[in-house]
Amino acid sequence: MADTWLPSLITATPQEGFELAITLSRRGVKYTQPDAEVLHKLRPEYANDHAALTAASQVVATNFQTVAAANNYWRG
Amino acid sequence: MADTWLPSLITATPQEGFELAITLSRRGVKYTQPDAEVLHKLRPEYANDHAALTAASQVVATNFQTVAAANNYWRG
Amino acid sequence: MADTWLPSLITATPQEGFELAITLSRRGVKYTQPDAEVLHKLRPEYANDHAALTAASQVVATNFQTVAAANNYWRG
Amino acid sequence: MADTWLPSLITATPQEGFELAITLSRRGVKYTQPDAEVLHKLRPEYANDHAALTAASQVVATNFQTVAAANNYWRG
């Protein structure tokens, strides 16, 4: 991907870290399916499917583990 | 998300840590589907589906790993 | 949840640690579906479904990772 | 479970560690479905189902992570 979207894993707060984990999870999809239109078309399906929403939360949880470790759990 | 919901990963007890993992898991869903009404409508489906309940517990287990590590396993 | 069910992650033996991981996995379900009657009704389905049993073992394996790390792998 | 089946996570070799991970994975099933007859009846289904075999290998991989860390990766 041409754009620089991941300069660092360091964030100021846990919440920003969680939102970076959301970004990482979405990029994991985007690298596989770069066509934004296709992704937009798929949204109504997964956004109303509990299994899909739970699977998405699982990816976020895995990426949040990485970001939290990178930030030493924001233990200051 | 506008509200500040994740100020810290540090909790007083393992049980509070587990409940934070529940929060993280639900937020992972909410960031994907912010419409509370949709989530409410989906509840009867997943709350009576053993595969969905197990998948939810898997997300909690992953987030609990993160919270437990953040709290050095509450080893005092 | 009102009751105090998770005072500590520390256990005397690996087997007790594995049994704590079972408890954590079941609580991950219970926080999502607190109605014991519903869970009881679902049991015949998942207890005779190999995919469900494997998925349950996956949750236990993830929670056991956390408990084992908390106990420094019972290396004494 | 009454029997003592998990006295320690320490094994002499990585292969014994992998076999302990197999045991942990099967116990994760057995704690959920203790009836050996039911498990025996389910075997033809999952033993000939590639998705089930891969899911089983995923549980073993997760438990092997735990056992390997417990043994400091048998780095002597």
Place this chain on the structure above:
Amino acid sequence: MADTWLPSLITATPQEGFELAITLSRRGVKYTQPDAEVLHKLRPEYANDHAALTAASQVVATNFQTVAAANNYWRG
């Protein structure tokens, strides 16, 4: 596989690390199905399937954990 495709886990930036995780995830498929034609034929199916795209992002998240740890989270 004959070609040398993984000389190191070290990358200059987190984004390069994420792209290495993408490579690891695709190689995990390629070692199981080396026939590029088959993989090409499968693309329309998974690239338009939200569950498949989420599962792919889950593999990337797991591999990114490994690459990030290898690079000490690019904490410089």
Place this chain on the structure above:
Amino acid sequence: MADTWLPSLITATPQEGFELAITLSRRGVKYTQPDAEVLHKLRPEYANDHAALTAASQVVATNFQTVAAANNYWRG
């Protein structure tokens, strides 16, 4: 299993480590279904199924985490 197939987790390079992770993943299947003929019969199914190929890559990613940690990420 009688044969000694896992003497060590240490490999010379990351690529050899990835290939060991492939071996661990396949052994995780083989310990559950030792009949090579059955596994051979299943191959056409999973080798042409994107969900199965992604699930296989997920197992490899988990095992590669273990092997990479064992080798201190080949940081020399």
